[in-house]
Amino acid sequence: xxxxxxxxxxxxxxxxxxxxxxxxxxxxxxxxxxxxxxxxxxxxxxxxxxxxxxxxxxxxxxxxxxxxxxxxxxxxxxxxxxxxxxxxxxxxxxxxxxxxxxxxxxxxxxxxxxxxxxxxxxxxxxxxxxxxxxxxxxxxxxxxxxxxxxxxxxxxxxxxxxxxxxxxxxxxxxxxxxxxxxxxxxxxxxxxxxxxxxxxxxxxxxxxxxxxxxxxxxxxxxxxxxxxxxxxxxxxxxxxxxx
Numbered sequence: 001x002x003x004x005x006x007x008x009x010x011x012x013x014x015x016x017x018x019x020x021x022x023x024x025x026x027x028x029x030x031x032x033x034x035x036x037x038x039x040x041x042x043x044x045x046x047x048x049x050x051x052x053x054x055x056x057x058x059x060x061x062x063x064x065x066x067x068x069x070x071x072x073x074x075x076x077x078x079x080x081x082x083x084x085x086x087x088x089x090x091x092x093x094x095x096x097x098x099x100x101x102x103x104x105x106x107x108x109x110x111x112x113x114x115x116x117x118x119x120x121x122x123x124x125x126x127x128x129x130x131x132x133x134x135x136x137x138x139x140x141x142x143x144x145x146x147x148x149x150x151x152x153x154x155x156x157x158x159x160x161x162x163x164x165x166x167x168x169x170x171x172x173x174x175x176x177x178x179x180x181x182x183x184x185x186x187x188x189x190x191x192x193x194x195x196x197x198x199x200x201x202x203x204x205x206x207x208x209x210x211x212x213x214x215x216x217x218x219x220x221x222x223x224x225x226x227x228x229x230x231x232x233x234x235x236x237x238x239x240x241x242x243x
Contacts, residue, residue, distance in 0.1 A: 001044050006058030006069035006109060008102060015041040048075020048106040053140035055085065061151040061232035064114050064128050070148070071109045072099050076141035078106035083138065087112065089152075090132035097124075097136070114152065130154040153232040157181045162226055162240050171213045173200075175238070177228050183209035187224035195223055205231065 001016075003009040024034040042049055053076075058069035070085065077083055081101050086094035099108035114128040121127055128134075132152040139145050162175040173185050182203050186196040200211045209228070216222060225239035 001041075004058065005056045005071050006111075008104065013045050015044060043073075047073040047104065048078065051075060051142075053138070053142070053144060053146055055136055055138045055146035055148045057134065057136065057148050057150040059150060059231060059233075061153045061230075062114055062128075062134070063232040063234050064116055064130075064152065064154050065119075066114050066233055068112050068114055068126075068134065068150070069109060070097065070099060070112070070136050071107065072138045072140075072146070073107050074138075074140045075106040077108075083108045085110075085136055085138040087126065088135045089114075089126045089128050092126075094135075094137065095126070099138075128152045151232070153230065153234065156234040156236045157228045157230050159226060159228055159236050159238040162238055164224070166216075168218055169214075169216050171216060171222070172210060173213060173224060173226060174208075174210045175226050175228075177207050177209065177236075179230055180205040180207055181209075181228035181230045183211050184227040184229075185211045185213060185224055186227065187213055187222055189217070190221040190223045196225065 002014045021034060024037055025032065026034045030036045039050065043052060043054070053072065053074040055072045058071065062068055070087065072083060072085060074083060083099050085097050085099050087097045088094040097110050097112065099110045101108050112124040112126060115121070115125050117127050117129050119127065130152060134150040134152065136148045137145060158178040160176045165172045182205060183201065185200045188195050188197045200213050202209065202211055225237055227235060227237045229235045
Protein backbone atom coordinates (compact mmCIF):
# COMPACT_ATOMS: atom_id res chain seq x y z
CA UNK A 1 0.00 0.00 0.00
CA UNK A 2 1.05 3.59 -0.61
CA UNK A 3 1.57 5.89 1.19
CA UNK A 4 2.79 4.33 4.43
CA UNK A 5 1.00 4.90 7.72
CA UNK A 6 1.80 8.40 8.96
CA UNK A 7 2.40 9.86 5.50
CA UNK A 8 0.27 11.78 3.01
CA UNK A 9 0.30 11.79 -0.78
CA UNK A 10 -1.03 14.47 -3.10
CA UNK A 11 -1.54 11.81 -5.76
CA UNK A 12 -3.91 9.72 -3.66
CA UNK A 13 -3.65 6.15 -2.37
CA UNK A 14 -2.81 2.86 -4.05
CA UNK A 15 -3.11 -0.81 -3.11
CA UNK A 16 -1.26 -3.40 -5.22
CA UNK A 17 -1.68 -7.18 -5.05
CA UNK A 18 1.01 -9.24 -6.77
CA UNK A 19 -1.44 -12.11 -7.27
CA UNK A 20 -4.85 -12.59 -8.85
CA UNK A 21 -7.82 -12.08 -6.52
CA UNK A 22 -9.11 -15.45 -7.71
CA UNK A 23 -6.21 -16.98 -5.77
CA UNK A 24 -7.88 -15.89 -2.52
CA UNK A 25 -10.70 -18.20 -1.35
CA UNK A 26 -14.13 -16.64 -1.59
CA UNK A 27 -16.09 -19.00 0.64
CA UNK A 28 -13.80 -19.53 3.65
CA UNK A 29 -14.46 -17.84 6.99
CA UNK A 30 -13.18 -14.33 7.71
CA UNK A 31 -10.58 -13.01 7.85
CA UNK A 32 -9.03 -15.44 5.35
CA UNK A 33 -11.35 -14.74 2.45
CA UNK A 34 -11.62 -12.48 -0.56
CA UNK A 35 -14.29 -10.17 0.88
CA UNK A 36 -12.19 -9.34 3.95
CA UNK A 37 -9.10 -8.73 1.82
CA UNK A 38 -10.98 -6.34 -0.44
CA UNK A 39 -12.53 -4.69 2.62
CA UNK A 40 -9.09 -3.92 4.01
CA UNK A 41 -8.05 -2.42 0.68
CA UNK A 42 -11.17 -0.24 0.41
CA UNK A 43 -10.78 0.95 3.99
CA UNK A 44 -7.23 2.08 3.21
CA UNK A 45 -8.14 3.69 -0.13
CA UNK A 46 -11.09 5.60 1.35
CA UNK A 47 -10.66 5.78 5.15
CA UNK A 48 -13.98 5.39 6.90
CA UNK A 49 -15.83 4.24 3.79
CA UNK A 50 -17.34 1.33 5.71
CA UNK A 51 -17.89 3.36 8.86
CA UNK A 52 -15.06 1.61 10.68
CA UNK A 53 -12.23 3.11 12.70
CA UNK A 54 -8.61 2.08 13.01
CA UNK A 55 -5.50 2.89 15.01
CA UNK A 56 -1.88 2.24 14.02
CA UNK A 57 1.75 3.13 14.59
CA UNK A 58 3.85 4.07 11.57
CA UNK A 59 6.44 1.40 12.51
CA UNK A 60 6.46 -1.92 14.30
CA UNK A 61 9.35 -0.83 16.55
CA UNK A 62 11.25 2.31 17.57
CA UNK A 63 14.65 3.11 18.99
CA UNK A 64 15.49 5.79 21.58
CA UNK A 65 15.49 8.67 20.92
CA UNK A 66 13.08 8.62 18.02
CA UNK A 67 9.91 10.14 16.66
CA UNK A 68 6.73 8.05 16.92
CA UNK A 69 3.74 8.57 14.63
CA UNK A 70 0.27 7.48 15.79
CA UNK A 71 -2.59 7.54 13.28
CA UNK A 72 -6.33 6.97 13.75
CA UNK A 73 -9.11 6.90 11.16
CA UNK A 74 -12.71 7.60 12.14
CA UNK A 75 -15.10 8.81 9.44
CA UNK A 76 -17.82 9.59 11.99
CA UNK A 77 -15.58 12.35 13.37
CA UNK A 78 -14.56 13.70 9.97
CA UNK A 79 -14.25 17.49 10.12
CA UNK A 80 -14.03 17.53 13.91
CA UNK A 81 -10.41 18.74 13.86
CA UNK A 82 -8.94 16.37 16.43
CA UNK A 83 -9.63 13.29 18.54
CA UNK A 84 -8.29 12.07 21.87
CA UNK A 85 -6.26 8.87 22.21
CA UNK A 86 -3.88 7.58 24.87
CA UNK A 87 -0.34 6.21 24.91
CA UNK A 88 1.40 4.12 27.54
CA UNK A 89 5.06 3.07 27.57
CA UNK A 90 5.99 -0.14 29.34
CA UNK A 91 4.23 -0.36 32.71
CA UNK A 92 3.52 3.38 32.74
CA UNK A 93 0.00 4.76 33.04
CA UNK A 94 -1.77 5.77 29.81
CA UNK A 95 -1.26 9.43 28.96
CA UNK A 96 -3.67 11.46 26.80
CA UNK A 97 -2.50 12.23 23.26
CA UNK A 98 -4.32 14.60 20.93
CA UNK A 99 -4.44 13.44 17.30
CA UNK A 100 -4.98 16.31 14.86
CA UNK A 101 -6.96 15.87 11.67
CA UNK A 102 -4.88 15.72 8.50
CA UNK A 103 -5.85 17.11 5.06
CA UNK A 104 -7.49 13.70 4.53
CA UNK A 105 -10.79 14.05 6.35
CA UNK A 106 -11.34 11.46 9.03
CA UNK A 107 -7.60 10.72 9.36
CA UNK A 108 -6.03 11.94 12.60
CA UNK A 109 -2.33 11.89 13.45
CA UNK A 110 0.19 12.85 16.12
CA UNK A 111 3.98 12.72 16.36
CA UNK A 112 5.48 12.16 19.81
CA UNK A 113 9.08 11.67 20.92
CA UNK A 114 10.67 8.81 22.81
CA UNK A 115 13.49 9.95 25.10
CA UNK A 116 15.95 8.08 27.33
CA UNK A 117 14.96 7.21 30.92
CA UNK A 118 17.14 10.01 32.32
CA UNK A 119 15.75 12.71 30.00
CA UNK A 120 13.05 15.19 30.89
CA UNK A 121 9.47 14.22 30.10
CA UNK A 122 6.95 16.74 28.88
CA UNK A 123 4.13 17.26 26.40
CA UNK A 124 4.55 14.65 23.67
CA UNK A 125 7.80 13.38 25.28
CA UNK A 126 7.79 9.86 26.74
CA UNK A 127 10.62 8.05 28.53
CA UNK A 128 11.39 4.63 27.06
CA UNK A 129 14.02 1.92 27.23
CA UNK A 130 14.85 -1.29 25.40
CA UNK A 131 12.12 -3.91 25.74
CA UNK A 132 9.27 -1.52 26.51
CA UNK A 133 5.95 -1.94 24.72
CA UNK A 134 4.15 1.09 23.30
CA UNK A 135 0.38 0.78 23.60
CA UNK A 136 -1.98 3.27 21.99
CA UNK A 137 -5.74 3.20 22.57
CA UNK A 138 -8.63 5.01 20.94
CA UNK A 139 -12.39 4.96 21.53
CA UNK A 140 -14.23 5.86 18.33
CA UNK A 141 -17.51 7.70 17.87
CA UNK A 142 -19.44 4.41 17.91
CA UNK A 143 -17.91 3.41 21.24
CA UNK A 144 -15.59 0.78 19.74
CA UNK A 145 -12.13 0.58 21.26
CA UNK A 146 -9.03 0.17 19.10
CA UNK A 147 -5.56 -0.76 20.33
CA UNK A 148 -2.20 -0.61 18.55
CA UNK A 149 1.19 -1.75 19.85
CA UNK A 150 4.84 -1.28 18.87
CA UNK A 151 8.10 -2.38 20.46
CA UNK A 152 11.11 -0.42 21.71
CA UNK A 153 14.43 -1.77 20.42
CA UNK A 154 17.65 0.16 21.09
CA UNK A 155 20.17 -2.55 20.21
CA UNK A 156 21.98 -2.09 16.91
CA UNK A 157 22.30 -5.12 14.62
CA UNK A 158 25.54 -7.10 14.52
CA UNK A 159 27.18 -7.62 11.13
CA UNK A 160 29.30 -10.69 10.39
CA UNK A 161 30.87 -12.60 7.48
CA UNK A 162 31.17 -9.67 5.08
CA UNK A 163 32.43 -10.95 1.71
CA UNK A 164 32.65 -9.84 -1.90
CA UNK A 165 32.60 -11.89 -5.11
CA UNK A 166 33.92 -9.74 -7.98
CA UNK A 167 33.24 -10.47 -11.63
CA UNK A 168 34.31 -8.68 -14.83
CA UNK A 169 32.27 -5.47 -14.34
CA UNK A 170 30.13 -6.23 -11.29
CA UNK A 171 30.37 -7.70 -7.81
CA UNK A 172 28.14 -9.39 -5.26
CA UNK A 173 28.54 -8.32 -1.63
CA UNK A 174 27.16 -10.60 1.07
CA UNK A 175 26.91 -10.51 4.85
CA UNK A 176 24.88 -11.73 7.82
CA UNK A 177 23.09 -9.91 10.65
CA UNK A 178 21.74 -11.17 13.96
CA UNK A 179 18.31 -9.61 13.32
CA UNK A 180 16.27 -8.67 10.28
CA UNK A 181 17.55 -5.50 8.56
CA UNK A 182 17.68 -3.86 5.17
CA UNK A 183 20.94 -3.86 3.17
CA UNK A 184 22.98 -0.95 1.82
CA UNK A 185 26.41 -1.02 0.21
CA UNK A 186 28.42 2.19 -0.20
CA UNK A 187 31.25 1.85 -2.69
CA UNK A 188 33.64 3.71 -4.94
CA UNK A 189 36.81 3.32 -6.92
CA UNK A 190 39.80 3.31 -4.59
CA UNK A 191 41.81 6.52 -4.41
CA UNK A 192 39.11 8.96 -5.54
CA UNK A 193 38.63 12.24 -3.67
CA UNK A 194 35.36 11.06 -2.12
CA UNK A 195 35.91 7.37 -1.30
CA UNK A 196 32.24 6.45 -0.84
CA UNK A 197 30.11 8.05 -3.55
CA UNK A 198 27.93 5.23 -4.97
CA UNK A 199 25.33 3.00 -3.36
CA UNK A 200 23.35 -0.18 -3.97
CA UNK A 201 20.36 -1.00 -1.78
CA UNK A 202 17.90 -3.76 -0.94
CA UNK A 203 14.89 -2.90 1.22
CA UNK A 204 14.02 -6.53 1.93
CA UNK A 205 14.27 -7.27 5.65
CA UNK A 206 16.40 -10.36 6.22
CA UNK A 207 19.31 -11.76 8.22
CA UNK A 208 21.17 -12.91 5.08
CA UNK A 209 22.03 -10.14 2.65
CA UNK A 210 23.17 -10.14 -0.97
CA UNK A 211 23.58 -6.90 -2.93
CA UNK A 212 24.71 -6.63 -6.56
CA UNK A 213 27.05 -3.78 -7.52
CA UNK A 214 26.86 -2.95 -11.23
CA UNK A 215 28.64 -0.60 -13.61
CA UNK A 216 32.13 -1.37 -12.30
CA UNK A 217 35.18 -0.92 -14.49
CA UNK A 218 37.35 -3.98 -15.19
CA UNK A 219 40.78 -4.24 -13.57
CA UNK A 220 40.08 -1.50 -11.05
CA UNK A 221 40.20 -1.62 -7.27
CA UNK A 222 37.08 -0.64 -5.34
CA UNK A 223 36.43 0.08 -1.67
CA UNK A 224 33.12 -0.56 0.06
CA UNK A 225 31.30 -0.70 3.36
CA UNK A 226 28.00 -2.32 4.30
CA UNK A 227 25.20 -0.74 6.31
CA UNK A 228 22.30 -2.52 8.01
CA UNK A 229 19.27 -0.83 9.58
CA UNK A 230 16.63 -2.68 11.57
CA UNK A 231 12.91 -1.88 11.66
CA UNK A 232 13.39 0.34 14.73
CA UNK A 233 15.99 2.48 12.96
CA UNK A 234 19.15 1.18 14.66
CA UNK A 235 22.07 1.29 12.21
CA UNK A 236 25.40 -0.54 12.01
CA UNK A 237 28.18 0.10 9.47
CA UNK A 238 31.01 -2.34 8.74
CA UNK A 239 34.04 -2.03 6.43
CA UNK A 240 35.98 -4.94 8.00
CA UNK A 241 38.18 -2.48 9.92
CA UNK A 242 39.21 -0.76 6.73
CA UNK A 243 40.10 -3.95 4.92
